[in-house]
Structure formats: C-alpha cells, structure tokens
Amino acid sequence: MNQIAETLASEHIHRDEVGAKIGMWLFLFTELILFGGMFLAYAVYRFSYRDYFALASKELDVFIGLINTLILLTSSLTMAMSITALRRGNKKLSLIFLSSTIIFALLFLVNKYFEWSAKFNHGLFPGSNDLLSLPRGEIIYFGLYYVMTGLHAVHVIIGMIILLFMLFYIKSNKVNQDYYIMLENSGLYWHLVDIIWIFLFPLFYLIH
Amino acid sequence: MEHKNNHIVGYGTYIFVWLTLVTLTALTVTVASFDLGGFSIVVALIIASVKALLVMLIFMHLKFDDKIFRIFVAVAFLTLMIFIVLTFSDYSFIR
Amino acid sequence: MILNASNFVKEVDGVFLFILGISLFLLVLITVLMVVFVIKFNRKRNPRSKNIKGNMALEIIWTVIPTLLVVGMFYYGWYGYKKMTAAPKDSFEINVTGRMWVWEFTYPNGRKTDTLVVPINKPIKLNLNSLDVNHSFFIPAFRIKKDVIPNKNNYLWFISNEVGVYDIACAEYCGLRHSYMYSKLYSLHQNEFEKWYGSVSDTVSLKTGK
Amino acid sequence: MTTLNVPINEGNGNHLDYLHSPKKYKGILNWILSTDHKKIGILYLISMLTFFSVGVFFGFLMRLELISPGKTIMEPQTYNQIFTLHGVIMIFLFIIPGLPAVFGNFFLPIMIGAKDVAFPRLNLFSWWLFITGGLVALISLFLPGGPADTGWTFYIPYSVRTSTNVIPALIGAFILGFSSILTGLNFITTIHRLRAPGMSWFKMPLFVWSLYATGWVQILATPIVGITLLLVAIERWFGVGIFDPSLGGDPILYQHLFWIYSHPAVYIMILPAMGVISEIIPVYARRTIFGYKFIAFSSLAIALFGSLVWAHHMFTVGMSDTAMWIFSLLTFLVAIPSAIKVFNWVSTLYKGSILLEPAMLFALSFIFNFTIGGFTGLMQGALALNIHIHDTSFIVAHFHYVMFGGTGFGIFAALHHWFPKMFGKMYNKKVAKLSWLFLFIGFQLLYFPLFIAGYLGMPRRYYDYLPEFHIWHFISTIGSWILITGLIIMFTNLIIALRKGAKAPANPWGGVTLEWSIQSPPTHENFEVIPVIENEPYDYSHFEEKEEIKN
Known part of the structure; x- marks a missing residue:
C-alpha cells in the first residue's frame, strides 16, 4: 500500500490500477442508477397504461431493434477481444478489434437515425399534433421511448469518442501491454452501454 | 485485496459467450411472439437479466x-x- | 384556537403531546447531562481524563429503549391515521375543485359556492380535484390536510363538532397568489344548514357561526 | 496553548507549506489549476462561503418581508423567486458541498495518511463542475423572466407551467449533482486504496467513516435526481410527455423520483457533520471516544435507512396505505442510529478533561439543535400528526434545526477546529466565542417560533399571512438579525486572523489524529515519511503518559 501511495504522488509513473478500476465501476453505478430512474418511471407507467403501451409498441420495427441488438452484442465481443489481444501483446489485432467496435457503434447509430426519422415522417415526434391526438398512455410511451433510446444513443456517441481516443493511445503506445487499464475501463463503459440496450430492447420492442 | 488480474480471457470463451447471447436474443424475440399474458414481461426480463449477467461476468471480467x-x-x-x-x-x- | 373542532383533533393532538412529552424529557436529560459534564469535568477541575472506550450494556440499553419508543410512536401515529382514511358510507359528499388561486365547492344538488358550508355532527366527505397545478386542502383547526393533484382522485373526510367559522388554506405552493388562497368553512346546526342548503339565493346569513 | 504532545512528523527540518510550495503557475492559475487536494479544499471553501453569503442575503430579505403582514419590501413574485433561490443555493451550493468537498478534501487524505486523493485531476474537475453548475443556476437572475419561482423542489406540474427560467436551475442542479458524485467516487476509492500502512478500517477516524457512508449515498442516490431534473428540462424544452398530467404524466411519480434522491441528500448533508462532531468532542474532552464502533456503524446504518424513507415527504399526496405505514415505520427506524450517536457523544464528555474552546461550543450546540431537529422529525414521522403539520412552517423550522442548527453549526465547528491547521494562523478565541453566542441565540429566536406558528396552522412558502401569526414572524425576523450579526462577527474574526493572526503551532488543541502530527499548514506532500499506524484513532492513554512525564 505504501508503495502505491508513493507512486501515486509522484504523478508520472503508472497509477494504482485497482484504484482506477474501482473508480470506473463506481462511475458505472451512477450511469446504472441514472438509467434506473428512467426504468422506474417506465415500470410505473407500464403498470398504469398497460394496454396503451402494447398498442403503441406496434409502431416500432422489431427487425430494426433486433439488428441493433445483434450489432451491440457483437461490438461488445470485439471490445473484449481487443483487450485480450493487447494483453497478449498483439497490438495490431487489438487495433483491428477496436476499430470494428467503433464501426459497429457507427452502424448502430445509422440504424437508429433511420428508425427515428421514419417515426418523424409518420408525424410521431414530441409535441407533434399527431402524437398529441393519441391517448395519454401512448403519448407517455413515446415520451419514454424518445428519452430513453435518445439518452442511450448519447452514451453510444460518448463511448465512440472514448474508443477513438483509445485507438490513438494504443497507436502511440501510451496504452500498451503493460499499461492497459485505460482500455479496460473504456471496455467496461462500452459493455454497460450494451447492458442498457439489452433491457431497452424487450421493454420497448417486444410488448404484447 | 491485492490485485491478481493475471487472468487473460481467451477468444474462445468470448465467442462462446457471444453465441449464447445471440441465442438468448433469438429466444426472447421468439417468446415475445406468443401471448403469455402477464408472464411475457417476466420472461423477457429474466432473459435480459441472464444476458446482462453474462456480459458482466465474462465481458466485464467480474468473474475473474x-x-x-x-x-x-x-x-x-x-x-x-x-x-x-x-x-x-x-x-x-x-x- | 377551538379545541375539539373536529373528530380528529383529539387524536392528532394526542400523538403530538405523546411525542412531545418523550422528546422534552430526553432533550432535558441530554442537555442537563452535557452541561453537568462540561462543568464537572472541566479541565481546571479535572485535569486528567479517564479513557472509557465504551460500555456494551449501555449501548444495548440506548438502542433498545429508543427502538421501543419509536415503534410506539409509529403505532400511535398509524392508528390515528387509519381513522382519517376510512370515510363512513353515509358521508355527505361535496366536490372540491382547486385552481389558481380559488377553491370551488359543488354540492350534490348542483349548488356551487366559494366557501364551504357544512352541518355539524355529520360525516362530510370532500372529493378533491385540481384543474391546474398541485394544491393542498388544509383546515388547520380540524387537523386535516390532503393534496389536490390533477388527474388524481383524492378525498378527505371529517365531522365538525362545533358551530363556528374556520380557515381553509392552500398548503402546497401553487404560484403567485398561493398565500391568498384562503377560504372559509362555516359549520352550522343541522337545521340551519338545511335552511341554507334548500334556499336558492347565496345571501343567506352566515353570521350564525360566531 | 497546549504543548505539543504527539511526535511531529516534520521530517528533517522546515519544509515549505502547501501555500508556498513551488508552483507551476502564477497568481490565480496556481489555485484554479492545482490538483493538490488541500488547495481544492480551500477553493471549495471560498466558493461555498461566497454562495452562502448570497443565500443568507436572500434569507434576510425573506425574513424582512415577513416581519409584518401585507407587503413590506417586495412583490409576491419576487418573494417566490427569492425563496426558490435561497433553497437552491443553500442546498446545492452550500450544505451538500459544505463538509465533504471542503473539509473532506482537505483532511480525508491526511487523516488516513495519504498524500492526495485517488484521482487528483478528477478532484479539480469536480470543483470546475461545481462552479459551472453554480453559475448556470444563478444565470437566470439576469435573464428576462427572472429566476425560477417553483421552490427548490421543482414540483410538477407547476415547474412546466411557470413562465420563469426553470431550465437553468434544473441544468445547474444536474451539473452540481455530478460534481457531488465525482467527489464521493473519489473519496470511496481513496479510502479503499490509499490508507497508510496499519490504518485498518477500525483505526480510521470517524470523520472518514462518515465520508465513506456519505460517498455511497452520493453515488447511488444522486443520479436519480440528475435524471429526474433532466427529464423535467427536456419536458419543458421539447414538450415530451413524461410527468405533465395534461400529457398523461403522473405528478406523484415525479415526487417519488425527486425524493428518492433528495431525502438521502439530507443525510449527505448531516452525516459528515456528525463525523466532525465525533472528531471534535474527543479532542476537547481529551479522552477517547465512547463507543467507536457503534458510531462508525451507525453512519452506515443512517446511510442505508436514510435511503429508504423518501416518501415521508409525500404523506399527504394520497399514497396507498401500505406505502404509508412502510415509509412511516422506516422513518422512525432512522432515529435509532442517530440516537446512538447522540448518546455516545454525551458519554464521551463523561470523565473527560473538557476545555470549552470555540469549536467545542459549536459542537455541543450542534448536539442540542440536532436533538430538537431530530425529535421534531419524529413528530413528522407519525402519520396522524404529519397530516396536520405537513407543508407548514413547522417543517421549515425542523429542516433548519437539522440543516442549519445541525450541519451549519457543524461547518462552523469544523472551521474553528481546523482553521489553524489549514492556514497556519490562530484566531481570536474570545471573539469567536462571542460570535457563537450571537449565532446560538439568534438561531433559536429565528426558528423556534416557526414551530409554534406551524402547529397553529401557518403554511409554508407564504408571502403573506393572517394577523394571528404576526407575533411569531416578528420574533423570527428579530432572530435573523441577531444571527446575521453573529455571522458577521465570526467571519470578520477569521478574516482578520488570516491577515494578522499569530502563527499556529502544529497541534494547538491537543488532537491525536494524523492531521495534528504534521506541521501547520501542511506541506505539499502532507507527510515527509508515510506514517505507520499502530494506535486507535482517539488513543489518549499515550497522551497522558507524556503529560505525566512533563509534570
């Protein structure tokens, strides 16, 4: 412990890696609870507006949701493998895996863009007359849908930016076989984004 | 609580977990097409929880x-x- | 202050005095102990301290006794509250609508007023509704209050015990004139009430109260 | 002044203190870009006290308006905006960061024998977030339409209807929430990873325990209010249906989500203050603390139970009976760990060798005020009684007894206790005691009458009131003047001490926790040699021997 404290204070050498990981997990909890608040709101509204939720979810395209689920799952796979590759010393493979993760993230967003713009073309956007003419339960469903998937998309974008940084860090050897905690922590963040989607998918797309 | 994170998870494990996740996704979509009444949400949440647990334990290294x-x-x-x-x-x- | 103005006053004041009594006793005990210790074990008088790390028996005592006390308080409060939720079936029902910043009362016969007039010794049930933001229907002298929330059907009930005029306030912040959202409650004898209720004009004398 | 009684860990001779150590930047940049936990603590202190004075000023104006019925100095709209600002500033910008961010930052690493927190740069970032959030919240003062008039609770649907600038306050609070989360995250990691050799969990000072418990509440509760306020902002901005009842939303759900954080938040405010009291009493009673483990665990118990009682703010909204009794019972259970703490503190005075220094006076009055605040809290936990006193000035009085009489006095106690260590200067103790007298008397006069008025039926957040409440409001306003006089005396005294105070020794009060073993003010690195801990945190047996030898 003593040594850890000393290395930490002398700022240039590697930090306490377990500490960094604890910090990252604690941060992930705040993200988890942040979405948890919205899941709680979802639960309450689904409880009070059960039939309306089922009706409104018919507007969503299960196929697009399924594709996006598979994209995110696969991106999680490449993310995890990228860390393994780096730790085994295969920098090139690690970069390939990491790049594919970023490309998957981009695909997810493109898909999301088409999904949202289709909704907008149908006149189903917040504050639109078409939306406001729906029953209240459906208005709430779409309110939650836009807010929750929107905020998730923001997280995907943030994740992409973090991963892009990692790409450069690995290239410039700032993150390497011996010091990989930054990549590992970015991976944790990325997996959390995946986990949230794992719950969003059935809750919005698969209602009967 | 000293750190012994020498365990490097192999590609094979990851691919196996990924295949399981994809299977579970297919399962949840299939189940959703049946009308199970109040149970459908329970089943959907159980499957999602199993998936999340797998991601956390293996992909996020909690197991190790x-x-x-x-x-x-x-x-x-x-x-x-x-x-x-x-x-x-x-x-x-x-x- | 009119004591016993409604059927809930005794319960609420009872809980209050019960908790107040225990609290005062413990507050005095703690304060006196602090003052006595500070004087008695002052550095001048007591230059050498004694290191006592703890005492298991004492810890158990002051965990168990407060636990019993608070469970007692909980039960007393819950018991009193239970009565407030159960409006008798034969209650006289009046609809109350709150909006910025007035109360409106609608009687079963369709009569609308801006003050509440009720007979004494008869259970009255108020169905609360808001047209805009949250309000809270509060009759201090009766010790009752309930929030008035859009899209939510709240109610409260009471029996007025004494003839009189009481204040009705809004207790949930509702904007500019929140502090002026007062109205009056007139408790009348049954026959006086019948007379008022039956009359078409609103100008019936309400001075019978006080 | 007490002689030094603990070996001073000064290494080999005099070292430059953190205020004068070699700098990377000059002038103000040396401060606002510094990652030194001590400098960040001072930054927080300065910014927090600035916000505090603004909050006090608004409070003063409100009390002045209420000195007599009818209009005194301002219009109702202004009054509504001022009480909202008073709440937002005092809660988010003063009490929440008051102890953890200021004294926690400064002393937590020192108390566990570390050179800094786990993430120094993140720590600086939290301060920047704090300033940004504060400015965003206050910017509405200068926008057309003026600041929000919703009260600090932003209740739906009023907060989506009003034409004032609610969004800046919401976004400001959101940012401040993240500042608070990052501080908590930093502290938990620090406590887990950076304890000096020998500093086992049960050798940690109790202030550290309380910060640990607080940290968990900060991390696990704050995000809920963050997302809730963000949702309200989004609802106002884009008209998305979330809470607004006219779009099918549920105003009660908003209140649940709001209080899921905002009730635990009061424990974020009070727990560190309890930690401070646990530090101060042993020092001035010069003996070990009574029931160390009970105090430590009661902090965790308060954090746990405190997170489960939020709906007692909602007893009049028409919840289900099941929810009513569950939340009432849980509320009463929180009282038990709090009572354990109070009894242990009082017992620590027994057979001590007590010196009534200013910090001790503040600490003892903390116990008195907090006890009153706690008992009136019990009254509100009782369902039948809650119905009557809910949303009256009884609540206002209770809240201020806990938050100001408790945490506020705790902050003043900490300030007087640690001032010599932080700045290396001594203040005038007589003047400090005088300021305490003013604050204590002013405080009681200011808030006690509100209990009475509240029970008699005076609702809260009222611009105007019935004549029968005049006398209570009048006394209260007089009290506010005495209180503010006390504040002015106290801060003037401390500012004079900064400029002209005598040099403070390393251990002016005779403390035995680690911060008193290093020089005042500490060096940049805190410890020249990382200490090895053998004794329990408040072990004064060692101390007595020393004195004996000297005599």
Whole structure:
C-alpha cells in the first residue's frame, strides 16, 4: 500500500490500477442508477397504461431493434477481444478489434437515425399534433421511448469518442501491454452501454 | 485485496459467450411472439437479466476480478431494486 | 384556537403531546447531562481524563429503549391515521375543485359556492380535484390536510363538532397568489344548514357561526 | 496553548507549506489549476462561503418581508423567486458541498495518511463542475423572466407551467449533482486504496467513516435526481410527455423520483457533520471516544435507512396505505442510529478533561439543535400528526434545526477546529466565542417560533399571512438579525486572523489524529515519511503518559 501511495504522488509513473478500476465501476453505478430512474418511471407507467403501451409498441420495427441488438452484442465481443489481444501483446489485432467496435457503434447509430426519422415522417415526434391526438398512455410511451433510446444513443456517441481516443493511445503506445487499464475501463463503459440496450430492447420492442 | 488480474480471457470463451447471447436474443424475440399474458414481461426480463449477467461476468471480467467488485455491483443493483420495490409499495396497492 | 373542532383533533393532538412529552424529557436529560459534564469535568477541575472506550450494556440499553419508543410512536401515529382514511358510507359528499388561486365547492344538488358550508355532527366527505397545478386542502383547526393533484382522485373526510367559522388554506405552493388562497368553512346546526342548503339565493346569513 | 504532545512528523527540518510550495503557475492559475487536494479544499471553501453569503442575503430579505403582514419590501413574485433561490443555493451550493468537498478534501487524505486523493485531476474537475453548475443556476437572475419561482423542489406540474427560467436551475442542479458524485467516487476509492500502512478500517477516524457512508449515498442516490431534473428540462424544452398530467404524466411519480434522491441528500448533508462532531468532542474532552464502533456503524446504518424513507415527504399526496405505514415505520427506524450517536457523544464528555474552546461550543450546540431537529422529525414521522403539520412552517423550522442548527453549526465547528491547521494562523478565541453566542441565540429566536406558528396552522412558502401569526414572524425576523450579526462577527474574526493572526503551532488543541502530527499548514506532500499506524484513532492513554512525564 505504501508503495502505491508513493507512486501515486509522484504523478508520472503508472497509477494504482485497482484504484482506477474501482473508480470506473463506481462511475458505472451512477450511469446504472441514472438509467434506473428512467426504468422506474417506465415500470410505473407500464403498470398504469398497460394496454396503451402494447398498442403503441406496434409502431416500432422489431427487425430494426433486433439488428441493433445483434450489432451491440457483437461490438461488445470485439471490445473484449481487443483487450485480450493487447494483453497478449498483439497490438495490431487489438487495433483491428477496436476499430470494428467503433464501426459497429457507427452502424448502430445509422440504424437508429433511420428508425427515428421514419417515426418523424409518420408525424410521431414530441409535441407533434399527431402524437398529441393519441391517448395519454401512448403519448407517455413515446415520451419514454424518445428519452430513453435518445439518452442511450448519447452514451453510444460518448463511448465512440472514448474508443477513438483509445485507438490513438494504443497507436502511440501510451496504452500498451503493460499499461492497459485505460482500455479496460473504456471496455467496461462500452459493455454497460450494451447492458442498457439489452433491457431497452424487450421493454420497448417486444410488448404484447 | 491485492490485485491478481493475471487472468487473460481467451477468444474462445468470448465467442462462446457471444453465441449464447445471440441465442438468448433469438429466444426472447421468439417468446415475445406468443401471448403469455402477464408472464411475457417476466420472461423477457429474466432473459435480459441472464444476458446482462453474462456480459458482466465474462465481458466485464467480474468473474475473474477481486471479490470486492462483485460486492460493489451487488450493492448497486440491490439499491436500484429497493428503490423500485418501495415505489411500487405505493403503486401496487393504490385504490 | 377551538379545541375539539373536529373528530380528529383529539387524536392528532394526542400523538403530538405523546411525542412531545418523550422528546422534552430526553432533550432535558441530554442537555442537563452535557452541561453537568462540561462543568464537572472541566479541565481546571479535572485535569486528567479517564479513557472509557465504551460500555456494551449501555449501548444495548440506548438502542433498545429508543427502538421501543419509536415503534410506539409509529403505532400511535398509524392508528390515528387509519381513522382519517376510512370515510363512513353515509358521508355527505361535496366536490372540491382547486385552481389558481380559488377553491370551488359543488354540492350534490348542483349548488356551487366559494366557501364551504357544512352541518355539524355529520360525516362530510370532500372529493378533491385540481384543474391546474398541485394544491393542498388544509383546515388547520380540524387537523386535516390532503393534496389536490390533477388527474388524481383524492378525498378527505371529517365531522365538525362545533358551530363556528374556520380557515381553509392552500398548503402546497401553487404560484403567485398561493398565500391568498384562503377560504372559509362555516359549520352550522343541522337545521340551519338545511335552511341554507334548500334556499336558492347565496345571501343567506352566515353570521350564525360566531 | 497546549504543548505539543504527539511526535511531529516534520521530517528533517522546515519544509515549505502547501501555500508556498513551488508552483507551476502564477497568481490565480496556481489555485484554479492545482490538483493538490488541500488547495481544492480551500477553493471549495471560498466558493461555498461566497454562495452562502448570497443565500443568507436572500434569507434576510425573506425574513424582512415577513416581519409584518401585507407587503413590506417586495412583490409576491419576487418573494417566490427569492425563496426558490435561497433553497437552491443553500442546498446545492452550500450544505451538500459544505463538509465533504471542503473539509473532506482537505483532511480525508491526511487523516488516513495519504498524500492526495485517488484521482487528483478528477478532484479539480469536480470543483470546475461545481462552479459551472453554480453559475448556470444563478444565470437566470439576469435573464428576462427572472429566476425560477417553483421552490427548490421543482414540483410538477407547476415547474412546466411557470413562465420563469426553470431550465437553468434544473441544468445547474444536474451539473452540481455530478460534481457531488465525482467527489464521493473519489473519496470511496481513496479510502479503499490509499490508507497508510496499519490504518485498518477500525483505526480510521470517524470523520472518514462518515465520508465513506456519505460517498455511497452520493453515488447511488444522486443520479436519480440528475435524471429526474433532466427529464423535467427536456419536458419543458421539447414538450415530451413524461410527468405533465395534461400529457398523461403522473405528478406523484415525479415526487417519488425527486425524493428518492433528495431525502438521502439530507443525510449527505448531516452525516459528515456528525463525523466532525465525533472528531471534535474527543479532542476537547481529551479522552477517547465512547463507543467507536457503534458510531462508525451507525453512519452506515443512517446511510442505508436514510435511503429508504423518501416518501415521508409525500404523506399527504394520497399514497396507498401500505406505502404509508412502510415509509412511516422506516422513518422512525432512522432515529435509532442517530440516537446512538447522540448518546455516545454525551458519554464521551463523561470523565473527560473538557476545555470549552470555540469549536467545542459549536459542537455541543450542534448536539442540542440536532436533538430538537431530530425529535421534531419524529413528530413528522407519525402519520396522524404529519397530516396536520405537513407543508407548514413547522417543517421549515425542523429542516433548519437539522440543516442549519445541525450541519451549519457543524461547518462552523469544523472551521474553528481546523482553521489553524489549514492556514497556519490562530484566531481570536474570545471573539469567536462571542460570535457563537450571537449565532446560538439568534438561531433559536429565528426558528423556534416557526414551530409554534406551524402547529397553529401557518403554511409554508407564504408571502403573506393572517394577523394571528404576526407575533411569531416578528420574533423570527428579530432572530435573523441577531444571527446575521453573529455571522458577521465570526467571519470578520477569521478574516482578520488570516491577515494578522499569530502563527499556529502544529497541534494547538491537543488532537491525536494524523492531521495534528504534521506541521501547520501542511506541506505539499502532507507527510515527509508515510506514517505507520499502530494506535486507535482517539488513543489518549499515550497522551497522558507524556503529560505525566512533563509534570
């Protein structure tokens, strides 16, 4: 412990890696609870507006949701493998895996863009007359849908930016076989984004 | 709680987990096409929880990390569960 | 202050005095102990301290006794509250609508007023509704209050015990004129009430109260 | 002044203190870009006290308006905006960061024998977030339409209807929430990873325990209010249906989500203050603390139970009976760990060798005020009684007894206790005691009458009131003047001490926790040699021997 404290204070050498990981997990909890608040709101509204939720979810395209689920799952796979590759010393493979993760993230967003713009073309956007003419339960469903998937998309974008940084860090050897905690922590963040989607998918797309 | 993170998870394990996740996704979509009434949400949530657990244990290395991380994660999820359960002590029993 | 103005006053004041009594006793005990210790074990008088790390028996005592006390308080409060929720079936029902910043009362016969007139010794049930933001229907002298929330059907009930005029306030912040959202409650004898209720004009004398 | 009684860990001779150590930047940049936990603590202190004075000023104006019925100095709209600002500033910008971010930052690493927190740069970032959030919240003062008039609770649907600038306050609070989360995250990691050799969990000072418990509440509760306020902002901005009842939303759900955080938040405010009291009493009673483990565990118990009682703010909204009794019972259970703490503190005075220094006076009055605040809290936990006193000035009085009489006095106690260590200067103790007298008397006069008025039926957040409440409001306003006089005396005294105070020794009060073993003010690195801990945190047996030898 003593040594850890000393290395930490002398700022240039590697930090306490377990500490960094604890910090990252604690941060992930705040993200988890942040979405948890919205899941709680979802639960309450689904409880009070059960039939309306089922009706409104018919507007969503299960196929697009399924594709996006598979994209995110696969991106999680490449993310995890990228860390393994780096730790085994295969920098090139690690970069390939990491790049594919970023490309998957981009695909997810493109898909999301088409999904949202289709909704907008149908006149189903917040504050639109078409939306406001729906029953209240459906208005709430779409309110939650836009807010929750929107905020998730923001997280995907943030994740992409973090991963892009990692790409450069690995290239410039700032993150390497011996010091990989930054990549590992970015991976944790990325997996959390995946986990949230794992719950969003059935809750919005698969209602009967 | 010294760090012994020498365990490097192999590609094979990851691919196996990924295949399981894809299978579970297919399962949840299939199940959703049947009308199970009130049970459909329960089944959907159970499958989603299993998927999330797999991601956390393998992809996020919880299985191989120090015990303290598993305790932390348990505390966080428990807190969220309690928030939800206590809120529903109002909604489930409202007249 | 009119004591016993409604059927809930005794319960609420009872809980209050019960908790107040225990609290005062413990507050005095703690304060006196602090003052006595500070004087008696002053550095001048007592230059050498004694290191006492703890005492298991004491810890158990002051965990168990407060636990019993608070469970007692909980039960007393819950018992009193239970009565407030159960409006008798034969209650006289009046609809109350709150909006920025007035109360409106609608009687079963369609009569609308801006003050509440009720007979004494008869259970009255108020169905609360809001047209805009949250309000809270509060009759201090009766010790009752309930929030008035859009899209939510709340109610409260009471029996007025004494003839009189009481204040009705809004207790949930509702904007500019929140502090002026007062109205009056007139408790009348049954026959006086019948007379008022039956009359078409609103100008019936309400001075019978006080 | 007490002689030094603990070996001073000064290494080999005099070292430059953190205020004068070699700098990377000059002038103000040396401060606002510094990652030194001590400098960040001072930054927080300065910014927090600035916000505090603004909050006090608004409070003063409100009390002045209420000195007599009818209009005194301002219009109702202004009054509504001022009480909202008073709440937002005092809660988010003063009490929440008051102890953890200021004294926690400064002393937590020192108390566990570390050179800094786990993430120094993140720590600086939290301060920047704090300033940004504060400015965003206050910017509405200068926008057309003026600041929000919703009260600090932003209740739906009023907060989506009002034409004032609610969004800046919401976004400000959101940012401040993240500042608070990052501080908590930093502290938990620090406590887990950076304890000096031998500093086992049960050798940690109790202030550290309380910060640990607080940290968990900060991490696990704050995000809920963050997302809730963000949702309200989004609802106002884009008209998305979330809470607004006219779009099918549920205003009660908003209140649940709001209080899921905002009730635990009061424990974020009070727990560190309890930690401070646990530090101060042993020092001035010069003996070990009574029931160390009970105090430590009661902090965790308060954090746990405190997170489960939020709906007692909602007993009049028409919840289900099940929810009513569950939340009432849980509320009463929180009282038990709090009572354990109070009894242990009082017992620590027994057979001590007590010196009534200013910090001790503040600490003892903390116990008195907090006890009153706690008992009136019990009254509100009782369902039947809650119905009557809910949303009256009884609540206002209770809240201020806990938050100002408790945490506020705790902050003043900490300030007087640690001032010599932080700045290396001594203040005038007589003047400090005088300021305490003013604050204590002013405080009681200011808030006690509100209990009475509240029970008699005076609702809260009222611009105007019935004549029968005049006398209570009048006394209260007089009290506010005495209180503010006390504040002015106290801060003037401390500012004079900064400029002209005598040099403070390393251990002016005779403390035995680690911060008193290093020089005042500490060096940049805190410890020249990382200490090895053998004794329990408040072990004064060692101390007595020393004195004996000297005599």
